[in-house]
Amino acid sequence: MKRLFYSLLALLTAATLFSGCSEKTAHTKGVYMLLDTSGTYTEELVKAQQIINYILANMNPGDTFAVSRIDTGSFSEKDILAKVTFDDRPSVTNEQKRGFRQKIDEFVKSVKSSVYTDVSGGLLQAVEFLNEANPADKTVIIFSDMKEELKPGYKRDFPIQLGGFKVIATNVIKLRSDIKDPTEYLGRLDMWKKKVEAGGGDWVVINDLERLEPIFK
Amino acid sequence: MKDSIFMLFPGSPALTLLVWAIIIVAIMYFARKPVHVALRAFSRTIHASLRVAARAVTLSAKRLKARNEDVLLESGKKAIEVAIEREFERVEKVIERDIGTYPELHRKLSDYNSKIEADYQASMETPPPPPEWVKAVDTLAKIKTGNDPMVGKMIGDIKGTIEKAQNKATDEYRRATRERLSALKSLMPLWRQSNKLLEQVDGKITGLFQHAKKIDENLAEYKEIEQRSDKAVRTLSSSSLTQFFIAGIVLAIAIGGIIINFNLIAYPMQEMVGGNSYIGPIKTADVAALVVILLELAMGLFLMESLRITHLLPIISSMDDRMRTRMLWITFSLLVILAGIESSLAYMRDILAAESASMRQYLMGSEEQMQTSVSTIPLIGQMVMGFVFPFVLAFTAIPMESFVHSLRNLLGMITVGLLHFIAALLRFTGSLFDGLGKLVIGVYDLVIFAPLWAETKFKKPTK
The missing domain is CATH 1.10.287 (Helix Hairpins)
Incomplete structure (x- = not known):
């Protein structure tokens, strides 16, 4: 009823504005997901599939979704495993979702561990990608233990502009060292929170994969 | 306050207050007549102005009432003329047959x-x-x-x-x-x-x-x-109110139908105009669905006008028969086309809903995409509904006409009531100002009662 009423209002008030200049990006979502592929974390990728499927199920026509791996040098388009901007037509969108899932499934089956973990580089790549796609809501999901290990020579100690971004860390598992010293785990999360918020972004942690609703809030 | 220039006797506020009171009373006594005149003039002016305004409003109410009665009687006359005409037609048919x-x-x-x-x-x-x-x-x-x-x-x-x-x-x-x-x-x-x-x-x-x-x-x-009798006016007013409520109920039912129709075609409309296009905060598909429904309503209205069932657009009913028949067929054809579009959208909706459900199941767990229900009954039901709705909506023009006509009478009656209320309020406010003027004059005299008493006591009686 409310929708019908608003439609009527929109019809009356926006009739004058209706000259083919309807907005296309003002209501779209953009999600960029980073998958940690370092060390034994690859075993966790089955959980990442769950998250990807959840995101795909909640994506609408016009939304943008990309999945990229975190490896030694993540600031690269080559690390993008699958990317899509869904078509305006719901029927085509469904086909695109099917294809996307297949790509991810193939990747998970054949993934190889990387030696280093360049989370910052991946985050930078996500920011660049989403800024280019320019959706209304920009979300970066980091599926990682958030322990960054950079290859010598890689420079990542600079602020990242994250204004308008929501950065969600998921499945931040506790490492052996974290169990021994929990302050290490808490300190790691705090460091990332500060880094994201310093860049103007919002920081969220989701460890319970049954509660993924905050991704689209 | 202590050093104020109004402090005539520093250190003795009571004395100062007394002196000031005497001065003020004296001033008020000497200014009594002009102040009385001013207060009377002020209250009377407001009282008279408000009475004039009340009279004007009452007059407007009377005029509006007369106009309402004219409209009511005229519409009643027309209705009876039509009824008599129909009866004569029936008699003619009986006689002929x-x-x-x-x-x-x-x-x-x-x-x-x-x-x-x-x-x-x-x-x-x-x-x-x-x-x-x-x-x-x-x-x-x-x-x-x-x-x-x-x-x-x-x-x-x-x-x-x-x-x-x-x-x-x-x-x-x-x-x-x-x-x-x-x-x-x-x-x-x-x-x-x-x-x-x-x-x-x-x-x-x-x-x-x-x-x-x-x-x-x-x-x-x-x-x-x-004869413009009271009985006729009363009967027609009551009939108009009844018409208003009945037409209102039927229109409410029609609105319910419009909502269902809207939900039936809004989602599949995304396939035609895109699911990511917005006009302001509203999806273009929603607006497009609403436009289709409004077009159906408009076509229904034209159809009813062409059939001379309703008379909201006199230009159509006054067309010559040939043109009117053409108009009738054109609007009917367009209505059939719109019904076809709705039916196909309903078909598409079912397919899309099935695809979405299947996709959700596929994404939420199962390796293989699950087969959806193969029952065609809901599909046929939706398609039939989509086809029938435009024709059902076409008949909305009939209660709409009654609603518009009776609404005019109802609004007229409400406005007359409102004008009478405003007139009463204006009269009341006028009387209030008149009374207040008298009260203030009385209070004024009360303040200066001492010199007034002295005046009456010591004033020499004039011959």
């Missing part, structure tokens, strides 16, 4: 009557009497023969002749009676048919009487309206 065939009916009845009369005449024919000579012979037969064999033989012959004649006469009588009875028997169906025909005539005449009675009633009502 039934009374027009009266000569034939009359001829049939005359034929039946002639036949009945002929048969009746035939039934009246009496059998021939026995021949006259039989009496004479009978007398002869009674003569005593004695012992004469000749006479005996002759008498015997005569007896035989008489018996023969008797038998013949009896036979003749029986035959004649049989013929009369059969003539009477053949009257039965003719009587029945005549009775049936007369019953038919009675039914038709009764129908005509009923129509005539209705015309009489309508004419009496029309006369009441012509």
Whole structure:
């Protein structure tokens, strides 16, 4: 009823504005997901599939979704495993979702561990990608233990502009060292929170994969 | 405050206050007359202005009431004129159909009557009497023969002749009676048919009487309206309110239908105009779905206007018949096309919903995409609904017309009531200002009661 009423209002008030200049990006979502592929974390990728499927199920026509791996040098388009901007037509969108899932499934089956973990580089790549796609809501999901290990020579100690971004860390598992010293785990999360918020972004942690609703809030 | 210039006696505020009170009372006493005049003038001006305003508002209310009555009576008159016209049309049809065939009916009845009369005449024919000579012979037969064999033989012959004649006469009588009875028997169906025909005539005449009675009633009502009687106004007002509520209920039902229709076509419309296009905060698909529904309503209105069922757009009903018929077919065709579009959208909706459900299942767990239900009943139901809705919505024009007309009367009545209320409020406020003026004057005199008392005490009486 409310929708019908608003439609009527929109019809009356926006009739004058209706000259083919309807907005296309003002209501779209953009999600960029980073998958940690370092060390034994690859075993966790089955959980990442769950998250990807959840995101795909909640994506609408016009939304943008990309999945990229975190490896030694993540600031690269080559690390993008699958990317899509869904078509305006719901029927085509469904086909695109099917294809996307297949790509991810193939990747998970054949993934190889990387030696280093360049989370910052991946985050930078996500920011660049989403800024280019320019959706209304920009979300970066980091599926990682958030322990960054950079290859010598890689420079990542600079602020990242994250204004308008929501950065969600998921499945931040506790490492052996974290169990021994929990302050290490808490300190790691705090460091990332500060880094994201310093860049103007919002920081969220989701460890319970049954509660993924905050991704689209 | 201590060092204020108003402190006439520093250190003695009571004395200062007393002196100031005396000064103020003295000033008020000397200024009494002009202040009274000013206060009276002020309160009277406001009182008079508000009364004038109230009168103007009352006058407007009266004018509006008269205008409302005019509109009400005029619409009532039109409605009765239409009703009388329809009754006359019905009477004309009855006369054309039934009374027009009266000569034939009359001829049939005359034929039946002639036949009945002929048969009746035939039934009246009496059998021939026995021949006259039989009496004479009978007398002869009674003569005593004695012992004469000749006479005996002759008498015997005569007896035989008489018996023969008797038998013949009896036979003749029986035959004649049989013929009369059969003539009477053949009257039965003719009587029945005549009775049936007369019953038919009675039914038709009764129908005509009923129509005539209705015309009489309508004419009496029309006369009441012509005389602008209170009864007519009351009846029409009440009828208008009833119309308003009934039309309102029907429109509410239609709005329910529009909502369902909207939900039926809004989602599949995304396939046509895209699911990511917005006009302001609203999806273009939603707006497009609404446009389709509004177009259906408009086509329905044009159709009803072309059929002269409604009269919201006089330009259509006043078109010449050829043009109106063209318009009728055009709007009907467009309505059919829109119904087809809706039906196909309903089909698409079902497919998309099934695909989405299947995709959700696929993404949420199962390796293989699950097969969706193959029942076609919901699909057919949606398609039929999509096809039927535009035609159902077309009929919304009828209650809409009643609603618009009765709304005008209702709004008129409400406005009249509101104007009367405003007039009463203005009169009340005017009276309040008048009373307040008097009160303030009284309070003023109360403050300066001492000099006033002295004035009346020491003033020399003027001759």
